[in-house]
Amino acid sequence: MSAAEQIEGLVRLDQIDPGHCGIVRAAGEGEVDVDLLKSMGVCLGRKVMLIQAGDPLILKVMGTRLGVSARLAAQVLVEPCAGDAFGQA
Amino acid sequence: MCGRRFRPGLEKEIRLITGTSVGVGRTATEIGSELLVALIGNPNAGKTTLFNALTGLRAKTANFPGTTIERRVGHTRLAAHRIRLLDLPGLYSLSGTNPEEKLVRDALLGRLAGQRQPDLVVLLIDATNLERNLYLASQVLELGLPVVVALNMIDLAEQAAIDVDVERLGSELGCPVVPVVARTGRGIPELRGLLESVVHRPWTPTPLEGVPSPEECEGCPFKARFDWAEQVGLRCSAGRSPAHGRRTDRIDRVLTHPWVGVTAFLGIMFAVFALIFWVAEFPMDWIDRGFATAGVALGTWMPDGYLKSLLVEGVIGGVGGVLVFLPQICILFFFLSLLEDTGYLARAAFVMDRLMRRVGLPGKAFVPMISAHACAIPAIMSTRVIEDRRDRLVTMLVLPLFSCSARIPVYAILTALLFPHRPVLAAVVFTGAYSLGIAAALGMAFVFKGTILPGESRPLVIELPSYKLPSLKTALLTMWDRARIFVRRAGSIILAVSIVLWALASFPGTDPPAEAHSMLERAARLSSAGDEVAAAELTRSAESLVSQHALANSFAGRIGHSIEPVLRPLGFDWQIGVGILSSFAAREVIVSTLAVVYGVGESGADPDSRSLLQTLQQAERSDGTRVFNTATAASLLIFYVLAMQCLSTQAITRRETGGWRWPLFQLGYMTVLAYLCALITFQLLQAAGVT
Incomplete structure (x- = not known):
């Protein structure tokens, strides 16, 4: 993820401010837990809101709250945006 | 570019397994036969509650992700068919990346040993969150099996001002959809009617417009499928109260707080x-x-x-x-x-x-x-x-x-x-x-x-469902289910162990001690002199002496005495030792063992026959001190918190780890831990003068 982290304008999901949204632009590949996260809606193009920071943190995606380890959230890069956590950007 | 036609992703796979063409022209089994119906859905979609509503059988409600680990089976009857209903674990996709997904996929493909492919699938969708649930729905529909969608929690959707177009949703998915509230039973008769009608007509799957095929799709397959789910969700539902979910957010601020939450x-x-x-x-x-x-x-x-x-x-x-x-x-x-x-x-x-x-x-x-x-x-x-x-x-x-x-x-x-x-x-x-x-x-x-298993644990991913009022019916059914298991255990293992223990405590018979003989003779003389009260008291004392003598010389007594030196530093006497040995098979047996070895109910016709608690409270050592004083009771409590004492658990650990190495290690470390902690507890309390 270190290379991807350098993509301009993108921040790690665990680093956005609580109450703010981000559009998923990149996520780790080949890891079972990341795939589970994707199947729960945290995948490319989805809008995700950080409800509560910390470790684990709480996300809202597609109207559902997820409790996610910060270590896992760090593998997701988002483009900060406005709005709520329903649907696609 | 993703394909925009029905994606028979698993079609070839199914055909290879079953030797049949999937879906097309599939017909229901004959009238009167038993149908196998699989119940599937996301965790927290109310799947197990629906299972209870359809079958009346007990099953735990899956409001906690992953609760229903194993499939459960129940039966119900329609007008022309008997239904065998499979309650499959809740899951988010059929990708097969974890054991639950693999289990469900195998069940739907008819790969599970001793179980055929289902005739029909009841797919549960949470009406308050169509988009999220449609991801799994798209994968289930692609299997080509006849599907009926139960649109659950429609009442909560109405409360959140979410207007779901049921007819449109049915048309998009190419299968019948019925709104239900599994918790209250609303829509269940209609769902049963739909099951009957679906199995009576040939089933031809309708292509899902816009669902990508992995062979044709570039990029993230999750994205393309969620895009489809979102589009269908947008076309089939409208409105969402801005207040929806705020109550849960407010409660979560307290209950998920790092310190307040733990408190x-x-x-x-x-x-x-x-x-x-x-x-x-x-x-x-x-x-x-x-x-x-x-x-x-x-x-x-x-x-x-x-x-x-x-x-x-x-x-x-x-x-x-x-x-x-x-x-x-x-x-x-x-x-x-x-x-x-x-x-x-x-x-x-x-x-x-x-x-x-x-x-x-x-x-x-x-x-x-x-x-x-x-x-x-x-x-x-x-x-x-x-x-x-x-x-x-x-x-x-x-x-x-x-x-x-x-x-x-x-x-x-x-x-x-x-x-x-x-x-x-x-x-x-x-x-x-x-x-x-x-x-x-x-x-x-x-x-x-x-030490022996170094490394970091896997990261957490868990759904935090919206708070909702619990189902009293489900709680009562769960309670009934657990009570039944407990009573069955009491009527089998505990009964058997109790009988064996009674035999060990009763045989071989020994002659009463001479002192008891003389006490009985004195009692007879007192009775002749008209002092019935003193005579009765002396007779009871003599009987108690006979019982203690018989038990001490019984097989159980001999075993207990032989291990007493090891247990004495923990404050345990030989009777407790018998209890610990007998409860190796099942922990709760210690209670029934204590009842037997301390002679609960042995006074028979005595109207003051004492309960277990009273008996244990009054049990005395040979020096006249109480057996179950504070230090011994605390030491025994600590021992039972930490000791293995369950043969069934050992057997299951052996099965899951594939050998005896780990269960033996488990038994060893727990026994040592229990012994040491009980020893420390007893010795500290005794040193502090707490007895």
């Missing part, structure tokens, strides 16, 4: 245990009196002899001593079910994750840990959701340290010995016993992380 968790568990003591006291007293009365009645009616002794001491004393704790078990599971159903237990897992990760346990271990408070056996089996072998092994090794329901009778009797008729202090001790089990499990996990 709330401990407070909630304490409140549950306090309620268990207050509410259960009355029915427990009724049951206790009922068994005591039965013992007296049988003792009066039957002539003296081995049969009377077997029935009064072995059966009534042994089984009754355990069944008296049934109310506490019922109340515990009633409240656990309510907590699970509200959505709280997922928060408990969330707040506990920080702590668990520090000791090397994965977040997913919390689900088996909650189950372990019922029984370690299903808990160890449910560790299959943990993919990583190290994480799974550590979890399995420490799970028996969590206080299972079999320990409740032991805790209850020892707590009552420590603080009789003081429910607040009893609740504190009970909570302490549970907390010690949790602390020991976490501590041992930490030790394993730093």
Whole structure:
């Protein structure tokens, strides 16, 4: 993820401010837990809101709250945006 | 570019397995035959509640992700068919990346051993969150099996001002859709009617417009499928109250707070245990009196002899001593079910994750840990959701340290010995016993992380469902289910062990001691002189002496005496030693063993026949001191919190780890831990003058 982290304008999901949204632009590949996260809606193009920071943190995606380890959230890069956590950007 | 036609992703696979063409022209089985119907859906979609509503059978409500680890089967009857309903684990996709997904995929493809492919699938979709649920729906529909969609929680959708176009949704998915509220039974008759009509007509799957095929799709397959789900969701539902979910957010601010959340968790568990003591006291007293009365009645009616002794001491004393704790078990599971159903237990897992990760346990271990408070056996089996072998092994090794329901009778009797008729202090001790089990499990996990099983645990991913009112019916069914298991256990293992123990405690018969003879002669002389009260008292003392002499010289007594030197530093006498040995097969047997070896109900016709608690409170050593003083009761409590003492758990650990190495290690470390902690407790209390 270190290379991807350098993509301009993108921040790690665990680093956005609580109450703010981000559009998923990149996520780790080949890891079972990341795939589970994707199947729960945290995948490319989805809008995700950080409800509560910390470790684990709480996300809202597609109207559902997820409790996610910060270590896992760090593998997701988002483009900060406005709005709520329903649907696609 | 993704394809925009029906994607028969698994079609070839199914055809290879079943030898048939999937879906097209598929017809229902003949009238009168049994249909196999699979129930599938996301976790927290209300799947198990629907299973209960359709079959009336008991199953735990899956409001906590991952609760339904194994498929469950129930039966129901339609007008022309008998239905065999498979309750499959809740899941988010059919990708097969974890054991649950693989299990469900295998079940739907007819790959499970001894089970054919389902004739029909009931796909549960949460009406309050179409988009999320449609992801799995798209994968299920692609299998080509006949599908009926049950659109659950339509009442909550209405409350949130979400307007779902049911007809449009049916048209988009190419299958019938029926709105239901599984919790209240709304829509269930219509769902049953739909099942009947679907199985009576040929089924031809309709292509899903816009769902990508992995062969044709570039980029992220999750994205393309969620895009489709979102488009369908937008076309089929409208509106969403801005207030939707705010209540859950507000509650979560408190219950998921790093410190407040943990405090709330401990407070909630304490409140549950306090309620268990207050509410259960009355029915427990009724049951206790009922068994005591039965013992007296049988003792009066039957002539003296081995049969009377077997029935009064072995059966009534042994089984009754355990069944008296049934109310506490019922109340515990009633409240656990309510907590699970509200959505709280997922928060408990969330707040506990920080702590668990520090000791090397994965977040997913919390689900088996909650189950372990019922029984370690299903808990160890449910560790299959943990993919990583190290994480799974550590979890399995420490799970028996969590206080299972079999320990409740032991805790209850020892707590009552420590603080009789003081429910607040009893609740504190009970909570302490549970907390010690949790602390020991976490501590041992930490030790394993730093020694024999080094490494980091897998990260947490858990859905935090919206809070909702729990289902009283589900809680009652769960309670009934657990009570049935407990009573069945009391009627089988505990009864068998009680009878064996009675035999060990009754044979070989020995001649009464000379002192008893002289006491009886003195009693006879007192009776002739008209002093009936003194005569009766002396006769009782003589009978007690005979019993103690017989037990001390019985097989059980000899075994107990032989191990007494090892147990004496823990404050245990040879009778408790017999109890510990006999309860190796099942922990709760210690209670029935104590009832047998301390002779509950043995006075037979005596109208003052004492209950187990009274007997243990009054049990004395040869030097006249109480056996169950504070130090011994506390030491025994600590021992039972930490000791393995369950043969069934050992057997299941062997099966899940594929050998005897780990179960033997588990038995060894737990026994040593229990012995050392009980030793320290007893010696410290004695040194402090607490007896």
